[in-house]
Amino acid sequence: MIRLYNSLTGKTEEFVPINKNEVAMYVCGSTVYDDMHIGNSRPIIFFDVVARFLTYIGYRVKLVSNFTDIDDKIIKKAQDENTTENEIADRYMQSILQTYQKLNILPHYQNPKVTETIPQIIDFIQLLIQRKGAYTVNGDVYFSVETVDDYGVLSGQNKDSLIVGSRIEENEKKRNPIDFNLWKSTNQGLRWDSPWGMGRPGWHTECVVMIQSIFKNKIDIHGGGSDLKFPHHDNEIAQSEVAYHHHLANYWMHNGRVDLHGEKMSKSLGNVIWAHELVDEIGYPTYRLMMMNVPYRQPLSYRSEVVQQAIADYDKIYRSHLALKRKLQFDFQSIDENCPVTNPELQKIKDNFIEAMSDDFNTANAITQIHQLVKITNQTLRQKECNADYLKQLAVLYHDLLWILGMLQEIVPLKEKEVELVQNWIAARNRKDFARADQLREEISHLGIIV
Ligand SMILES: [Zn+2]
Structure with missing residues (x-):
C-alpha cells in the first residue's frame, strides 16, 4: 500500500488510482525564457522518481509536463534581443530538454506547449463563460471566483481574507479584485484571433486545458513546487x-523550495545555480542523491557542504557497485560454489526500501538502504571466496534500487587490454609470483577491481 501526503486534504492518504494499474500524472513545467536552475529541477527530479517507483511496482504511468511557451517574460526577452518569441521559446525548450537528459529524467509521456493548444483553450474559456464562471470586458476574459464556493481550498484561504489581502489594483475592469485573467487582449507579441478579439491565454488556464486534452478525465496526481499552490493551483x-465539477486531480503533491544562502532561489533575485552547470560538474547520480537526501516536502538548503556530502556518499556507492561488477566480469577462482548462496539481509534491504518509498516517497530513508547494501557488498568482496549466484543477487539489487532513484550508471566493461592485465594478475597470484602480482596490481588499481 502506498501512502502519500495530499496537499488538498492536508492528510496522508492511501493511494488508489482511478484506473486500476494505471497512473495519470501532471507536473507544471517551465516558462521557457531562460535555462533551468536547481530550484526548477527539484519537481522534475522528484516526480521522475515517483513515476519510476510506480512503474517498478507495476503501474503503467503517464507523466505529462508542459512548456509555457508564450508569456510576458518571453515577449520581453524577444524584444530585448530583437528576435521572435518563437526563437526564444525554442532555444530554452531545447536547452531544458537537454538538461532533462543530463539529469537522467525518463522521457515524459507528453510535453504539451501552449502555442499548440490555443483552439482547445479558446473552447474551454467559452465553456466557462457559458457556465457563468467567466466574463468578458473589452476583449479580456476574467474568471469569476464568486462562482466557486470553496475557492482557495488548496492553500486553505477563503475569498474574504484574500480580498482583504489583495491590493486594490488599477484594473477596474474586474468585478472582484481576486478574479484572474483567462484571455488577455493584446496588440503586442504573439497573439491569436478569438471570439473576444486578438489576444493570448492567461497562465492559469493552460494546465487545466492540457490535462483535459490529454487525459480526457480527472487525473490521479497533480504535482509542482509549493510556490505554485496559490494562486496557480x-x-x-x-x-x-x-467546467467539470471536480478538483482536477485526486492527489495534489508539492515539493519544498530550494534555498541558496537562506534565500529562495529565483531568477528575479539573481541568485541561481544553473542545473546544467551543476550536473556537468558532479554528474547526475550525485546531483539526484543531493536532492533525495532531503525529504521532498522539506526545503532544501543548497550549500557546498551538502554537495560535498553527496559527492562522498555517491563515491562509496559507485566504487562498491563497480567492484562488484568487475568481480562478476572475471572468472575468479575465488568465486566458490560452496560459499553462502544468499543472505536474508538482501530481502530485508529491498523490503525496507520499498516500505520507505511507499511512505510518501521517503527517499532519504530509501537511501539508507542503499548504504546498507554497500556495507554488505564490501564485506562480501573482502572475503577470499564468494558465490557467483550471490554476487549476481547483489548486482540485481543495485540495479533495481539505483534505477528507481534514477541513479543507475552504466558500468562500462573493461577493454581487451585491461582484461588481459587482470588475467595476468590472477595468473601471477595463482602461481605465487608475488613480485609480478604486486606490480600488476599497481597497474590495474584504477580499474575498480580491488575494493
Ligand atoms: Zn500549472
Missing part, C-alpha cells in the same frame, strides 16, 4: 470545478 482547481 487554486486557480486551476476553480476552473475545473466550474
